[in-house]
Amino acid sequence: MTVGATASTEAPAAYLDRYGAMLLIRLFETEMQRLFLKGEVHGTTHLCAGQEAVPVGVCSALEPDDYLAGTYRGHGHALAKGTDPDALLAEMLGRATGVCGGRAGSMNVIDVEHGLIGCFGIVGGSIAAATGAALTAKREGRVAVAMFGDGATNHGYFHECLNFAKVLGLPAVFVCENNFYGEFTPMLKVTAGGDITARAAAYGIPARTVDGNDLWAVREAAVEAVRGARAGEGPRFLECQTYRHHGHSKADPGKYRPPEEVERWLAHDPLNVARERLRQLGVSDDEIADVEGMITARIDRAVENALAAPYPDPVTEHATEFAP
Amino acid sequence: MLEFRQAIREAIIEEMERDESVVFFGEDVAAEQGGVFAVTPGIQERFGAERVFDTPISELAITGAAFGAAVTGLRPIIEIMFGDFMGLSMDSLINQSAKYWYLSNEQRSAPLVVRSAVGGGGRFGAIHSQTHATWFQSVPGLKIAFPSSPAEAKGLLKGAIRDDNPVIFLEHKRLYSVKAPGPDEPDTVIPLGRARIARPGRDVTVVSAGKGVPDALAAAERLAGEHGIDAEVIDLRTLRPLDLDTVLASVSRTHHVLAVEEGPATGGWAAGLLGLVAEHALHDLDDAWLLTTGELPIPYSPTLEDAFIPGAEAIAASVRERAGVAAAR
Numbered sequence: 236m237t238v239g240a241t242a243s244t245e246a247p248a249a250y251l252d253r254y255g256a257m258l259l260i261r262l263f264e265t266e267m268q269r270l271f272l273k274g275e276v277h278g279t280t281h282l283c284a285g286q287e288a289v290p291v292g293v294c295s296a297l298e299p300d301d302y303l304a305g306t307y308r309g310h311g312h313a314l315a316k317g318t319d320p321d322a323l324l325a326e327m328l329g330r331a332t333g334v335c336g337g338r339a340g341s342m343n344v345i346d347v348e349h350g351l352i353g354c355f356g357i358v359g360g361s362i363a364a365a366t367g368a369a370l371t372a373k374r375e376g377r378v379a380v381a382m383f384g385d386g387a388t389n390h391g392y393f394h395e396c397l398n399f400a401k402v403l404g405l406p407a408v409f410v411c412e413n414n415f416y417g418e419f420t421p422m423l424k425v426t427a428g429g430d431i432t433a434r435a436a437a438y439g440i441p442a443r444t445v446d447g448n449d450l451w452a453v454r455e456a457a458v459e460a461v462r463g464a465r466a467g468e469g470p471r472f473l474e475c476q477t478y479r480h481h482g483h484s485k486a487d488p489g490k491y492r493p494p495e496e497v498e499r500w501l502a503h504d505p506l507n508v509a510r511e512r513l514r515q516l517g518v519s520d521d522e523i524a525d526v527e528g529m530i531t532a533r534i535d536r537a538v539e540n541a542l543a544a545p546y547p548d549p550v551t552e553h554a555t556e557f558a559p
Numbered sequence: 560m561l562e563f564r565q566a567i568r569e570a571i572i573e574e575m576e577r578d579e580s581v582v583f584f585g586e587d588v589a590a591e592q593g594g595v596f597a598v599t600p601g602i603q604e605r606f607g608a609e610r611v612f613d614t615p616i617s618e619l620a621i622t623g624a625a626f627g628a629a630v631t632g633l634r635p636i637i638e639i640m641f642g643d644f645m646g647l648s649m650d651s652l653i654n655q656s657a658k659y660w661y662l663s664n665e666q667r668s669a670p671l672v673v674r675s676a677v678g679g680g681g682r683f684g685a686i687h688s689q690t691h692a693t694w695f696q697s698v699p700g701l702k703i704a705f706p707s708s709p710a711e712a713k714g715l716l717k718g719a720i721r722d723d724n725p726v727i728f729l730e731h732k733r734l735y736s737v738k739a740p741g742p743d744e745p746d747t748v749i750p751l752g753r754a755r756i757a758r759p760g761r762d763v764t765v766v767s768a769g770k771g772v773p774d775a776l777a778a779a780e781r782l783a784g785e786h787g788i789d790a791e792v793i794d795l796r797t798l799r800p801l802d803l804d805t806v807l808a809s810v811s812r813t814h815h816v817l818a819v820e821e822g823p824a825t826g827g828w829a830a831g832l833l834g835l836v837a838e839h840a841l842h843d844l845d846d847a848w849l850l851t852t853g854e855l856p857i858p859y860s861p862t863l864e865d866a867f868i869p870g871a872e873a874i875a876a877s878v879r880e881r882a883g884v885a886a887a888r
Binding site: 343360364370373379391395403555556 | 582609612614615617619620621622623624625626627628629630631632633635650651654655658659660661662663664665666667668670699700702723724800
C-alpha cells in the first residue's frame with residue numbers, strides 16, 4: 236500500500252486490502268455484540284459498526300509512526316492503526332493477554348507500539364491528546380490525528396485545542412466522525428449553527444466535509460490533510476458524515492432514531508459502498524470473497540485465542556503506582 | 560544568596576540544557592517579564608520559540624497538550640498561573656496523565672510538571688489564593704511537590720523534571736522573594752518522596768510543607784527561646800507520595816505531633832497524615848492535633864485574611880496552648 240498515493244494512481248488491490256480492514260472492524264464489532272450478550276465483555280461497550288470507512292480511510296493516509304488518538308467508540312480506531320486483533324479482543328474480555336493486560340477495557344485502550352496514544356473515555360479527550368502529540372510530531376516530521384464525534388465539538392477541548400493548534404502551527408489533523416447523535420440526542424438539537432466544518436473553518440483551519448461512508452472520499456481528503464499538516468502548513472480538519480448501526484452503548488437500543496433515517500443509512504453501508512466500487516474497478520467477486528474468508532478466519536482465531544487466555548491474577552499481578 | 564524565583568528559573572534552564580526533550584509553555588511565560596510573578600524571563604531567548612512559548616489562555620488545551628506531548632516523548636513543564644485555575648486542568652491530569660502508566664500496562668508514563676503559584680497572604684481573594692494540592696491528594700499516579708525554600712525549590716523542581724511521572728508543583732507566592740543560601744552543590748537533585756528534618760528537636764514534631772515550613776521554623780525558634788520547648792520541624796517536600804516513615808520516626812521520639820496546613824481540615828493532607836500516624840503509632844502518641852484554616856473561602860480584607868491563615872505566631876501559640884504554657888510577655 237502506498238500511503239500518499241491517490242485513487243487515480245492506485246491499483247484496486249490497495250482498496251481491496253482496505254475493504255478487508257473495514258470488514259475486520261465490522262466483524263470485530265459483531266463479535267463484541269455477541270460476546271457481550273454472553274457475559275464475556277464486561278461493563279459497557281460502544282460499537283462503531285457503520286463507521287468503518289472513517290478510521291480505515293484516515294489511517295491509510297498515515298505512516299506507521301504517526302500518532303492517533305481515538306475515542307471510547309474506538310475499536311475501529313485501534314484496529315485501523317494496527318493494533319493486533321488478538322490483543323484487542325483479549326483486552327475486551329479482560330484477559331491477561333490484552334493489549335493493556337486487561338487493565339484498560341473497551342474505553343481506554345493504549346497501544347504505544349502502533350502509535351495509538353489512547354482511546355479516550357472523556358468526550359474531547361482525544362483532541363487534547365493529539366494536540367499535545369503534535370508538539371512531539373512537529374520535531375519528528377510526523378503528524379498527530381484526533382478522532383472524535385460530533386458531540387465533542389460542543390466541548391471546551393475542541394475550541395481550545397483547535398485554536399491552540401492553529402496559533403502554534405501544529406501538524407495535527409482533526410477528524411470529526413459526525414454520526415449525527417451525541418449519545419441519544421440529535422446533533423442539530425444541541426449544535427448551534429448546525430455546521431461543524433464551519434466551526435473549524437472559523438479558526439482559520441482548512442476544513443472539509445466528506446461522505447464518511449465512502450472509503451475513497453475519506454482517503455482522498457485524509458491524504459490531502461495529512462500532506463498539508465506534515466508539510467508544516469498547520470492543522471487540518473475533516474468532518475466525516477457517517478452513522479452508527481447500533482445505539483450509543485450497550486444500554487441503548489437506539490429507538491430515538493426515525494426508522495426511515497436508519498433505513499437510509501443502512502442502505503448506504505460503507506461496506507456495500509466499497510464492494511460496489513471495487514466491482515466497478517474490476518475486482519472480481521471471487522477476489523472479494525477470498526478477502527472476506529481470510530478476515531472471517533482472522534476474527535474467529537482472535538475470539539478463540541481470547542476465550543482461551545487467562546484472566547490476570549490479582550495475587551501475582553504486581554502493579555506499581557509510579558514509573559520507576 | 561539565591562532568590563526563590565531565581566531558583567525555579569535556574570532549575571528550568573539547567574534541565575533544559577541537560578535534556579532536549581524538556582519543553583516549557585504557559586500563559587505569558589515567554590513574555591519579556593517571564594510570567595506574572597517574573598519567574599522565567601529570558602528562557603525563550605535562550606532556548607528558542609520551539610521549546611519555550613506563550614499559549615492562549617486555555618487551561619484545557621495547555622494541560623491536555625502537556626499530556627499528549629508527555630506520552631509521546633517530550634518532558635513538558637507547564638505553568639498554570641494560579642493554582643486556583645487547576646480546576647480547568649483536572650481532566651488531563653486526573654483522568655489521563657495520572658492513569659497512563661497503569662492503564663497502558665506500563666507501556667509508557669506521562670512525565671510532565673505543572674507549576675503553579677499558590678497560597679494566601681497576598682490579598683488576591685478567594686479564587687487566586689488557594690492551595691490546590693489536596694484536590695489531587697487522592698489520585699494514584701500523581702506526585703505533588705511543595706518546596707519550602709530556594710534551595711529546596713531548585714532541587715525539587717529538578718527532581719520533578721527528571722521524574723517519569725506527572726508532578727503537581729506548588730510555588731507559594733509569599734516565598735517568591737525569599738532569599739536564602741542556595742544548595743551546597745548547584746546541581747543538587749532532590750528525588751521526590753523523601754521528607755527532611757528541617758530542624759531537629761526533642762519535644763514536639765511540627766509537620767508542614769511549603770511556606771508552612773519557614774513559619775514552623777520561626778515558631779520553633781520562639782518556642783525554644785521563650786519557653787524552652789524544643790520543636791522538631793519536618794518538611795514533607797512532597798504531599799504525594801507521603802514520607803510517613805520520617806514522620807513516624809520523629810513521633811516515636813517526641814510523642815507529640817502538630818500538622819500545619821494552609822487549607823481547611825476537612826479532606827486535607829494534614830488530617831490524612833494524622834490518621835495514618837494514629838493507625839501506625841497510636842501508642843507513641845501523647846498528643847496529635849491540626850492547625851488549619853477555617854472551613855471558609857479565603858477572605859480578601861487584610862484583617863480577615865491575616866486571621867484566617869495560620870502563620871508563625873499561630874503555630875507558636877498553638878504549641879504553647881497544647882503544652883499548657885502562657886505566652887512570654
